[in-house]
Amino acid sequence: xxxxxxxxxxxxxxxxxxxxxxxxxxxxxxxxxxxxxxxxxxxxxxxxxxxxxxxxxxxxxxxxxxxxxxxxxxxxxxxxxxxxxxxxxxxxxxxxxxxxxxxxxxxxxxxxxxxxxxxxxxxxxxxxxxxxxxxxxxxxxxxxxxxxxxxxxxxxxxxxxxxxxxxxxxxxxxxxxxxxxxxxxxxxxxxxxxxxxxxxxxxxxxxxxxxxxxxxxxxxxxxxxxxxxxxxxxxxxxxxxxxxxxxxxxxxxxxxxxx
Numbered sequence: 700x701x702x703x704x705x706x707x708x709x710x711x712x713x714x715x716x717x718x719x720x721x722x723x724x725x726x727x728x729x730x731x732x733x734x735x736x737x738x739x740x741x742x743x744x745x746x747x748x749x750x751x752x753x754x755x756x757x758x759x760x761x762x763x764x765x766x767x768x769x770x771x772x773x774x775x776x777x778x779x780x781x782x783x784x785x786x787x788x789x790x791x792x793x794x795x796x797x798x799x800x801x802x803x804x805x806x807x808x809x810x811x812x813x814x815x816x817x818x819x820x821x822x823x824x825x826x827x828x829x830x831x832x833x834x835x836x837x838x839x840x841x842x843x844x845x846x847x848x849x850x851x852x853x854x855x856x857x858x859x860x861x862x863x864x865x866x867x868x869x870x871x872x873x874x875x876x877x878x879x880x881x882x883x884x885x886x887x888x889x890x891x892x893x894x895x896x897x898x899x900x901x902x903x904x905x906x907x908x909x910x911x912x913x914x915x916x917x918x919x920x921x922x923x924x925x926x927x928x929x930x931x932x933x934x935x936x937x938x939x940x941x942x943x944x945x946x947x948x949x950x951x952x953x954x955x956x957x958x
Contacts, residue, residue: 706930709856713772715864715934717941718760725749727760727774734821741906754790754818757781761864763857765826773822775861777868777877782812789816791878791911795903799911804899814876817865822857859927860934862894866919867935871942878913880905886912893923 703711718724728749735750736742742750758776765772780787791799792806799806869877879896886896896912903909920931 704929705926706933709860709930710933712766713856713860714764714766715860715937716762716764717864717938718762718774719941719944723762724755724760726762726771727776728755730762730771730774730823731819731821733823735819735906738824739906754778757784757787759868761861761868763860763864770825771823772826773820773857773861775820775865776818777865778816778818779872779874780812789814789878790818791816791880795880795900795905795911798903799900803901804911804913809876813874814878815869815872815874817862817869817877817879820858820861826857859892859930862889863931863934864938866894866931867938869916870919870935871939875916876913877916877919878911880909881912882907882909886910892927893920894927895922 716723718727728751731750732742732745732748736744737748755776757780758778760774760776762771763773764770778789780789796806801807866877878899881896883898883902886898889896894914895918896914898910899913900911920928923931
């Protein structure tokens with residue numbers, strides 16, 4: 700029997716779900732609380748044991764589930780400011796704008812509401828079991844330990860699945876850029892698979908040492924390796940199917956064209 704592809708292996712272990720209901724969004728907030736408040740101490744603890752903020756109400760949230768145990772294995776959100784609310788902004792604009800110089804990325808060139816931000820990616824500690832992964836909320840091994848041949852035994856299924864779900868939402872929405880605050884080593888890992896984030900700021904101390912990265916929508920998927928392109932297309936089909944279900948109004952319902 701032939702070895703399964705990365706896409707086949709991912710789909711055998713995990714499934715993607717958009718958190719379009721209050722119940723699923725509560726699962727997102729619980730994961731974030733466990734990681735950001737309880738484990739890393741970046742957010743204050745609360746009796747509700749859920750972590751949420753002002754940006755959640757205009758975000759599309761994604762969960763990834765481990766099929767065998769039916770356990771949530773991670774979450775991410777794509778923040779898309781509402782075009783009907785002119786005071787809304789993305790998290791990086793509120794917390795990190797002072798670190799962004801015009802020669803790296805000129806925020807003035809952005810049209811209002813023409814961009815989104817992938818943020819609050821979190822993976823529970825039980826799914827971060829490799830050496831060195833307990834020091835980061837995202838399960839990527841050190842850059843010098845990732846093989847060039849995309850060895851599936853070392854492939855970070857959860858993180859890539861979540862990023863691809865956020866990218867699929869960007870691909871479907873009428874926005875021109877996606878931004879993300881991330882560790883430089885994570886950006887290097889993503890480039891190995893063809894996710895070509897460009898650096899938009901100096902490194903800053905923001906929940907660890909991070910920098911602002913961005914991708915123009917036109918370059919979102921054109922550099923993906925063949926195995927990553929197959930996985931991305933599979934996840935995008937799942938996202939399209941979930942957005943087509945009449946569950947509740949999504950923040951991107953007015954911005955998205957399903958095709």
